[in-house]
Amino acid sequence: MRGFDLDQNGIISYVALGDSFTEGMDDPYPDSGETPNGRYRGWADRLAEHLADNVAEVRYANLAVRGKLIRQIVADQVPRAMELRPDLITICAGGNDIIRPGTDPDEIAEIFRRTIAKLSETGATIVVFTGMDTGFQPVMRHLRGKIATYNMHLRAIADEYGCLVVDLWSMKPLQDHRAWSWDRLHLSPEGHRRLSLRACEVLGLPVDADWREPWPPEAPRDWRMARQDDLHWAREFLVPWIGRRLTGRSSGDGVRPKRPNLERLR
Template sequence: MTWQRFVAVGDSFTEGVGDPGPGDALVGWADRLAALLSAAQSGVEYANLAVRGRLLGQVVDEQVPVALALRPDLVSIVAGGNDLLRPGADPDALAAVMEEAVVALRATGADVLLATGVDPRATPLIGRTRGRSATYNAHLWSIAARHGAHVLDQWGAAWVQDARMWDVDRLHLAPEGHRRTALAAAAALGLDVDPSWAVPLDPAPQLPRRERVAGELAWVRSFVVPWVGRRLRGRSSGDGRTAKRPVPTPV
């Protein structure tokens, strides 16, 4: 497959949070994937419309129409994770919204890249969402099969369970995690890439129990409590933010 215009839509995962670049810029797996596409063929243009904190409905209502207007031949749409963190989230309803977006994108002839969520089994608190996350992921595979979309499988990736792949907030990938995700996405699209991205790191030394407990408490104070506070105030980490790369430009 060859693509000339790649547009990425979604939330903080696609915006690139956790993968800082020069100055205040963010890189992220989508930027890295665009570079891989450009290396495989010349003339690729790329836009990234993702904004952190966005729910699936917001991505579909605010970003997908803009993406369609840009006339891409490849679109990545990864969203729903923020919804699934909220109590009472309905993965079946989310899947229906996602399918409508995929249908609209595929109707233009564009290829679509979806991504399953990461299995949260090893993360305290977030692990409580595992059941509805698994249900949503199953829907994504079915949507892809019905409409001919590609799927980046994060749920089944062993390497992504390594804490060293994650930023200190445990919600966003660190630079190495973004790098490997870009390579995994390229492989899902059929590009010929070095398969070493799928090899897990050697096991890390086990921390003493006291350090593990202290780390958990620090994580709750630094990230969980502020997140709950924003929810109670009806605020989002993406309030006032706009897309970092709204216009397709050469990579």
């Protein structure tokens, strides 16, 4: 499928669906702070901004909420997207399911397929995202095969329904620790910036930067400092994450979508 058709004098409506990845954690706006309920920017907001640079008006909604599983995205976000009937839909779903023990990527992919079939009824251009290659992350490396299986399904679904694909697996610059926030699960502001540029490339939007740009050289880290970082991460992220899994809680409990309606950008 070719890129997204743009009318520079026209109006584009865009709806983003997903979890924390699409909500924008951990890329806060300068005036929001890094509080749990702060407003995040993220690659989807940045993509909407790029769209606004190229057309007369962009109306943008972001329904994504952190921590959501694919069934929750289908139940809570897809009906609203169908109701809004936008020109462009981006959806990244299933990641929180895949990282949980015992989940079946074939089953998750079938849910995703039915979701894309439904969203296709809107006539919107749909952009889907593959999972990241976690081979560079020691804690997440064991999920690599499971993610690869899911990715193969996603590509087949994209082919079936004519979706555009942002291939995160092949984005080698995101395999640098500086592309990730302190929790090692969400992108850093620079990671989100690069991903937005990649999404623009897939859509055929002109940009003035390259997501492939090499990272600047970095001084070697002392092993003691690296060990302290590992301990801090385990204490501040891993232990609370395990606690939420054991008690059935989610980081998205009580969190509302940051842009529930199609609103003019700028």
